Amino acid sequence: IQLEMCPISKFSGKGLFAKRSIKKGETIFVERPLVAAQFLWNFLYKYKACDFCLRALETAEENARRLSGIPGLSLPHPELCRVRPELHQACPQCQVMYCSSECRQAAADQYHRALCLGPSQEDPDHPINKLKDAWRSMHYPPETSSIMLMARMVAVVKQEFSLLHTLFESIVNESVPVLQWFVPEGFRSLFALVGTNGQGIGTSSLSQWVHACDALELPAHQREHLDSFIDQLYKDIEKETGDFLNCEGSGLFLLQSSCNHSCIPNAEASFPDNNFLLHLGALSDIAPGEEICISYLDCCQRDRSRHSRHKILRENYLFVCSCPKCASQTDELDVTSEEEEEEEGEAEGETEGDELEDEMTDV
Numbered sequence: 001i002q003l004e005m006c007p008i009s010k011f012s013g014k015g016l017f018a019k020r021s022i023k024k025g026e027t028i029f030v031e032r033p034l035v036a037a038q039f040l041w042n043f044l045y046k047y048k049a050c051d052f053c054l055r056a057l058e059t060a061e062e063n064a065r066r067l068s069g070i071p072g073l074s075l076p077h078p079e080l081c082r083v084r085p086e087l088h089q090a091c092p093q094c095q096v097m098y099c100s101s102e103c104r105q106a107a108a109d110q111y112h113r114a115l116c117l118g119p120s121q122e123d124p125d126h127p128i129n130k131l132k133d134a135w136r137s138m139h140y141p142p143e144t145s146s147i148m149l150m151a152r153m154v155a156v157v158k159q160e161f162s163l164l165h166t167l168f169e170s171i172v173n174e175s176v177p178v179l180q181w182f183v184p185e186g187f188r189s190l191f192a193l194v195g196t197n198g199q200g201i202g203t204s205s206l207s208q209w210v211h212a213c214d215a216l217e218l219p220a221h222q223r224e225h226l227d228s229f230i231d232q233l234y235k236d237i238e239k240e241t242g243d244f245l246n247c248e249g250s251g252l253f254l255l256q257s258s259c260n261h262s263c264i265p266n267a268e269a270s271f272p273d274n275n276f277l278l279h280l281g282a283l284s285d286i287a288p289g290e291e292i293c294i295s296y297l298d299c300c301q302r303d304r305s306r307h308s309r310h311k312i313l314r315e316n317y318l319f320v321c322s323c324p325k326c327a328s329q330t331d332e333l334d335v336t337s338e339e340e341e342e343e344e345g346e347a348e349g350e351t352e353g354d355e356l357e358d359e360m361t362d363v
Contacts, residue, residue: 033251049247060209111155262293
């Protein structure tokens with residue numbers, strides 16, 4: 001065992017610490033989520049993913065054609081695409097798609113029996129579809145969570161306790177653990193759990209194909225031709241689709257959710273298997289006893305001012321960061337990066353105005 005989960009303080013909760021030396025680039029752990037769900041707008045915009053593991057269901061070529069808007073596009077080296085449409089299976093009742101029979105069965109065993117819409121899959125008046133529509137109307141892209149993550153958590157508990165109820169007859173009351181989430185305080189707690197601990201998941205058959213192409217050993221002229229093709233493809237995709245390239249969703253992970261935030265993280269999550277399996281990799285050498293920290297901010301957000309970072313973290317994760325980077329910047333002015341840019345713009349405008357006034361005076 002290379003990790004230890006320890007309490008930090010009554011304010012910070014728990015943290016994850018290394019029990020041995022971990023080298024930069026090393027995979028610290030691979031983890032499967034307790035529950036995961038695709039984002040609702042992502043699904044609506046035809047990003048096809050396995051309803052259980054979020055593996056991309058489009059082939060790399062199908063994905064490239066849709067994202068670029070070029071229906072006749074052909075990808076070189078199609079054998080590098082790992083999507084296997086012949087293995088895909090649909091729920092026989094509601095036609096929700098899975099990447100394999102194993103995922104279909106796992107979903108049924110975990111939550112899908114409680115949430116399957118059956119023939120009402122396209123019925124806008126079905127309560128689950130009304131819930132999805134209400135969520136979309138309140139949460140526009142870019143998405144950070146999904147109400148279906150909460151629904152699946154409830155369904156997991158309901159199915160588990162339904163099984164226990166069957167096995168133990170009247171000993172277990174299945175309604176008790178579920179109903180506690182439907183009073184206002186319980187629902188807020190569930191909402192906060194998902195909002196502050198959910199980890200974004202991104203999968204892409206096209207991205208996986210590109211990485212496989214990068215690993216090919218090719219003569220120089222073939223490598224140049226392939227790289228040029230991929231560069232042009234991404235330009236076409238950016239023009240047609242913008243930045244939304246992946247099947248996207250979120251999940252709740254036991255170990256990953258124990259990692260605290262730092263603005264200078266020593267670990268980072270990724271999804272190289274093109275499904276919901278999270279790989280936590282070391283960004284730097286980690287010594288025994290050192291806390292393993294990830295960043296809740298993206299690269300651009302981490303480069304912003306301390307005040308801007310604190311504002312994002314306070315609004316989205318309900319805490320104030322005291323990492324070494326923030327501690328070293330306590331003397332900074334309490335202005336957001338946008339305000340800094342505005343001030344710089346105003347200063348430039350004043351300078352240009354003064355120069356223009358001097359020129360007019362000279363005339």
